[in-house]
Amino acid sequence: AQSVTQPDIHITVSEGASLELRCNYSYGATPYLFWYVQSPGQGLQLLLKYFSGDTLVQGIKGFEAEFKRSQSSFNLRKPSVHWSDAAEYFCAVGGHNAGNMLTFGGGTRLMVKP
């Protein structure tokens, strides 16, 4: 069965500092990987996705993530955090089968200090 672990429940960074959110997955083959962001009281917005090819993927709002097969990781990064990035971030893994829906991690809540 596929699974996703986000080891950090909360992270606080200063505005302008760099950010890395960790995501580890378990899946038997090459997965599809996603990062979503959720602002308070809102739905989920896709930040970026990895399907195949280049292991460094660029997303919206200046985010990027790197797929590392050897480490089963798909960490999200941003070089300089803005106060508006405060939100909850979810990593998700999906498969290549028709019935394979996304499995989500527990989420990481990001707080940004001024």
Place this chain on the structure above:
Amino acid sequence: NAGVTQTPKFQVLKTGQSMTLQCAQDMNHEYMSWYRQDPGMGLRLIHYSVGAGITDQGEVPNGYNVSRSTTEDFPLRLLLAAPSQTSVYFCASRGGLGGEQYFGPGTRLTVT
């Protein structure tokens, strides 16, 4: 193009009542799914469908029913509401294998 829509946005039920959460998408997506979101647990899959007339159970299906009579609609029924079903419910759709998944705005349900 409205994407994925959900109604209602908020609902309060008493224990034992039943209700249906509505979900519709206008993107002609084959795959639709329902998730519930609880603090610290991310989103957990309740039921999903890979096409009209085809549904299957996800990780936490107990207490919920679904049907898929059309491509557009995928309602979620709570049969006998329980306080443990207090949660935020998200409907999602995607266009095909590996396709991007689009989420509705969510329904916040409280069962007292």
